[in-house]
Amino acid sequence: MNSVQSTRKLRFTKMHGAGNDFIVLNGIDQDLSGVTREQWQKLAHRQLGIGADQILLVEKATRPDADFRYRIFNADGGEVEQCGNGSRCFVRFVLDQGLSTKNPLRVEVAHTVLTLKSHEDGQVEVDMGAPIFEHSKIPFIADGLASKQEFHEVLYALPIETPATHDSWIGVVSMGNPHAVQVVGDIESAMVQEEGKSIEKNPVFPNRVNAGYMQVLNRNAIKLRVFERGAGETLACGTGACAAVVSGIRRGMLDSPVTVSTLGGDLQIAWGGITNEVAHPVIMTGPAITVFEGETSI
Structure with a gap:
């Protein structure tokens, strides 16, 4: 009863x-x-x-x-x-x-x-809305991580233990949720499943993080796979697409607008960059x- x-x-x-x-x-x-x-x-x-x-x-x-x-x-x-x-x-x-x-x-x-x-x-x-780069608001703890400047983006060496210990150079940005974006040469062979969970739960991200893998095709097109926190790899991630394009533009690799090809289909992402230290909003269009x-x- x-x-x-x-x-x-x-x-x-x-x-x-x-x-x-x-x-x-x-x-x-x-x-x-x-x-x-x-x-x-x-x-x-x-x-x-x-x-x-x-x-x-x-x-x-x-x-x-x-x-x-x-x-x-x-x-x-x-x-x-x-x-x-x-x-x-x-x-x-x-x-x-x-x-x-x-x-x-x-x-x-x-x-x-x-x-x-x-x-x-x-x-x-x-x-x-505008991307967020302030570490306390992402949140992201960069203390102790090696870093390097690439155009306007600061990349951080994130230690990865799976499948073999190595560093992944990531750009970190929030689109209202945290993202760690890395560039790979071939999206098909990227170790999304093997590394994604380790990145998601790395203690430098107190609220966990979405792990993005971006292959640059040309200045207006990328391929993207994302291991989402709490869900694993998904066929597409809208905030992940926005974060990847923002990171790619800041690294000097991309020009807006960008076609983002995911496993589930294409998204169009436009971002006007930063003017007078104020970030423009990111515009996403898709099905x-x-x-x-x-x-x-x-």
Whole structure:
């Protein structure tokens, strides 16, 4: 009897942005209070649940300059600050579900408000805000790490123990969530799975980090793979694409705009750099696809 009484149904929509897949839940018209980390994990499990890289919650805004609020939970059940591909799916969900007719929308995330615009061709444009380089705000502890200057970017030698001890030279940036970006010669042979978890949990990143591997094709095109904290390697990472382009421009390797080819599809990233010591916002454009809708019990 108790197990029956404690069971409740949730309506959901399964979506993806360039292969980065999400469970999207309407927290305005249904009660999502009290859901535990373990329950988020079960929903995201690909064999025992719906399956997703992240779970997105649509909620009422808590500040007057936003239309909605959205929260993000990784597949491990932990809440995170930002998700670029998820933000595009968010605006597509809100418009398709009739929750708003506004276009563009202003959406509240953990530390800022994003501006999201749906285009007639189905692409969604997101003003991701300005990148963050201040170590305390990423957060990143550089003490004791070797460093070198490459154009406008400072790179740090991050010790990696898997599969053999070596240093990876990384650029560090936050897009509302932390990223460690390294350049590789061949994206196919990059040791994303072998090294990603070690980088993600390196103690120099107190809140863990997303590990990005970037292959530069030309000054306006890269290939990218990302090992996301709490999710492992995903088919695409929107904030990872933004971080990689920012790092590449600061290293003198790239010019805006940049086509970012991920395992799941292409994203367009534009960044105007830094003017008078003020960083311009990063603009991301890409797809947002609804896969199916359903109902599940927790």
